[in-house]
Amino acid sequence: MNQDAEFYIGWQTETPPGFARAVRRFIIGLCLLVPVVAALIVVFQSGFSGATFEYGKKTTLEGTFSRSPVPFLSIHSGINAAGKPVLQKILLVGPGKFGFDATAKYKNLQNGALVTLTGFLIYHDGKTGMQVESIENQAITGNQQPITDKQQPVSSPVTLRGEITDPKCLLGVMKPGLGKPHRDCAVRCIAGGIPPVLKVANTAGETEYYLLAGPKGEPINNLLLEYVSDGVQLCGRLDPEGDWPVLYVDPANIRRINKGALNPGNTCN
Amino acid sequence: MSVIYDPVHWTPHKKTYDRLIAAFVFAYLALFCGLQLLLHPQITAETLVIRATGTLAYLMLHIILIIGPLCRLSPRFLPLLYNRRHLGVSMFLIALVHGIFNLVQFHSLGNVDPLLSLFTSNTQFGSLARFPFQSLGFFALVILFLMAATSHDFWLKNLSPPVWKALHMGVYAAYAMLVMHVMLGVVQLEKSPVLIALTGAGMFTVIGIHLAAAIRQSGKDQGSVRKKISGRDMETQQQAADSDQMFSGFVYACEVSDIADNRAKMLTISGEQIALFKYGNKLSAVHNLCKHQNGPLSEGKIIDGCITCPWHGYQYLPENGQSPPPFEEKVCTYDVRVLGTKIYVNPKPYPAGTPRPAALIAE
Numbered sequence: 001m002n003q004d005a006e007f008y009i010g011w012q013t014e015t016p017p018g019f020a021r022a023v024r025r026f027i028i029g030l031c032l033l034v035p036v037v038a039a040l041i042v043v044f045q046s047g048f049s050g051a052t053f054e055y056g057k058k059t060t061l062e063g064t065f066s067r068s069p070v071p072f073l074s075i076h077s078g079i080n081a082a083g084k085p086v087l088q089k090i091l092l093v094g095p096g097k098f099g100f101d102a103t104a105k106y107k108n109l110q111n112g113a114l115v116t117l118t119g120f121l122i123y124h125d126g127k128t129g130m131q132v133e134s135i136e137n138q139a140i141t142g143n144q145q146p147i148t149d150k151q152q153p154v155s156s157p158v159t160l161r162g163e164i165t166d167p168k169c170l171l172g173v174m175k176p177g178l179g180k181p182h183r184d185c186a187v188r189c190i191a192g193g194i195p196p197v198l199k200v201a202n203t204a205g206e207t208e209y210y211l212l213a214g215p216k217g218e219p220i221n222n223l224l225l226e227y228v229s230d231g232v233q234l235c236g237r238l239d240p241e242g243d244w245p246v247l248y249v250d251p252a253n254i255r256r257i258n259k260g261a262l263n264p265g266n267t268c269n
Numbered sequence: 270m271s272v273i274y275d276p277v278h279w280t281p282h283k284k285t286y287d288r289l290i291a292a293f294v295f296a297y298l299a300l301f302c303g304l305q306l307l308l309h310p311q312i313t314a315e316t317l318v319i320r321a322t323g324t325l326a327y328l329m330l331h332i333i334l335i336i337g338p339l340c341r342l343s344p345r346f347l348p349l350l351y352n353r354r355h356l357g358v359s360m361f362l363i364a365l366v367h368g369i370f371n372l373v374q375f376h377s378l379g380n381v382d383p384l385l386s387l388f389t390s391n392t393q394f395g396s397l398a399r400f401p402f403q404s405l406g407f408f409a410l411v412i413l414f415l416m417a418a419t420s421h422d423f424w425l426k427n428l429s430p431p432v433w434k435a436l437h438m439g440v441y442a443a444y445a446m447l448v449m450h451v452m453l454g455v456v457q458l459e460k461s462p463v464l465i466a467l468t469g470a471g472m473f474t475v476i477g478i479h480l481a482a483a484i485r486q487s488g489k490d491q492g493s494v495r496k497k498i499s500g501r502d503m504e505t506q507q508q509a510a511d512s513d514q515m516f517s518g519f520v521y522a523c524e525v526s527d528i529a530d531n532r533a534k535m536l537t538i539s540g541e542q543i544a545l546f547k548y549g550n551k552l553s554a555v556h557n558l559c560k561h562q563n564g565p566l567s568e569g570k571i572i573d574g575c576i577t578c579p580w581h582g583y584q585y586l587p588e589n590g591q592s593p594p595p596f597e598e599k600v601c602t603y604d605v606r607v608l609g610t611k612i613y614v615n616p617k618p619y620p621a622g623t624p625r626p627a628a629l630i631a632e
Contacts, residue, residue, distance in 0.1 A: 008351075020348070021345075043304075045464065046458065097378050174315070179458035184403060188381070188390055230399065
């Protein structure tokens with residue numbers, strides 16, 4: 001028999017003391033447990049980079065436009081210790097999850113054109129990009145000559161291990177801008193024309209970012225979609241100059257590797 | 270209980286329950302967001318919303334899932350069950366915010382429709398490591414939506430209790446998908462063993478409490494099983510002879526003294542679950558499952574002359590299994606006989622709401 005004399009009915013006004021006590025204890029337990037859980041989640045998550053997306057804060061830059069292998073704006077950013085001008089490359093992307101070329105009116109922009117460009121800067125780890133909002137051609141004057149830049153890779157073949165993602169999110173539009181949770185977004189960005197980037201980290205914790213293009217500098221975005229956010233090994237010729245090195249790769253030679261093998265070093269030949 | 274459509278049939282307990290839900294939600298969001306901004310000021314607003322709502326909804330789902338078995342282990346937790354549907358709807362709304370922010374953040378402003386993107390950006394279903402975990406979250410959200418949208422007695426009545434109950438059992442499918450959503454998603458990025466341990470602890474808590482409740486219920490069910498008797502089981506051959514006609518089809522249930530006044534004993538006879546009530550000098554038997562949400566009537570109590578379900582307070586008259594007017598719920602009734610101090614029940618059910626005379630206990 002041994003049945004409790006107390007009986008709870010939700011629509012009655014009073015809760016029997018034994019029931020109220022049990023519920024109180026449950027709620028107190030939750031009040032103690034939940035903050036601990038919340039704190040553990042926050043404390044033990046990976047954290048976020050100091051990448052910055054200056055959305056809403058427009059910046060205007062003047063420089064030389066180049067389309068291949070990826071859309072860049074080359075600007076002079078001062079003079080180095082030897083008294084020579086320092087060249088900075090700004091990676092150009094479109095709004096949302098689109099590349100620069102997705103905006104129809106930019107497609108006819110000539111390679112080497114001097115332009116004034118307005119947009120939102122995105123920067124992280126010494127790399128800079130810009131979400132372009134408007135662009136104007138400039139007349140070439142005697143003092144303003146287009147910056148000429150070589151277009152071909154210069155190194156012998158190298159092999160790199162890393163993770164493919166999109167540079168727009170990686171530079172600061174999203175945090176984290178890589179990894180499995182970000183995979184679908186990176187796929188959309190790369191499918192939308194934003195050039196793919198290979199993030200490579202070495203054991204010393206140093207990170208480098210390599211923009212990826214085909215052997216002749218052609219876009220290979222759609223060929224890389226299935227590898228996005230995976231650990232991959234890529235072999236190609238490297239143009240290491242400037243602040244945005246470019247790796248010219250044959251997509252047929254991409255190999256998927258365990259992400260645990262990402263850190264041993266830049267080369268694996 | 271309500272005989273007319275009423276969006277929320279407010280009671281003081283429901284109001285208190287809802288205030289506690291609101292306080293819990295706001296306290297968690299304030300704490301989580303405050304800690305994030307303090308320890309990780311670089312976080313973006315979108316990621317903050319996604320993580321705060323995702324973890325909160327996931328935590329609330331665990332609480333929702335353990336309330337049921339907790340009440341099976343101790344009825345003293347029943348006040349938590351009383352308004353659980355508001356907790357469920359709140360959890361769904363928070364999960365919906367999480368889902369919408371994810372859809373906007375990861376799939377909008379692209380070259381395909383966001384929903385199309387959700388299902389086409391990653392189609393590597395054959396790989397566990399690369400599995401498209403976001404689709405799991407989407408389907409779990411669909412189940413939670415169906416549950417939230419039908420979390421009202423209007424739908425319970427119109428869908429019928431068995432269909433409604435089956436639909437709401439979908440919460441376990443949703444939970445399984447969400448565990449995989451977390452394990453194949455953010456846990457793949459966040460390698461900390463603490464976060465993996467937290468996810469595991471949540472899962473084992475839910476499974477553990479369900480197992481404990483199932484074991485306890487199984488013990489109760491086994492204790493309630495009664496088998497059909499033969500004449501040899503009767504006290505004397507004479508009694509058997511005298512009662513052959515009167516007790517044909519009846520099964521020994523228990524002693525009169527085994528049931529507390531205004532309480533019941535559960536019996537399982539030939540697979541039929543029966544609640545046998547004693548009130549005053551009377552005994553009546555009705556089907557054990559409440560028509561509302563299959564609550565165990567045998568754990569209820571006679572209040573104001575009515576069998577009262579322990580889960581939500583639905584009531585039935587013991588002698589006909591009908592809810593008192595104007596309510597319309599009905600449960601099956603059974604014949605009860607008393608022989609001395611022994612109670613016998615015929616497990617053949619009468620149609621729901623059929624009046625059966627109560628068996629009288631001799632003074």
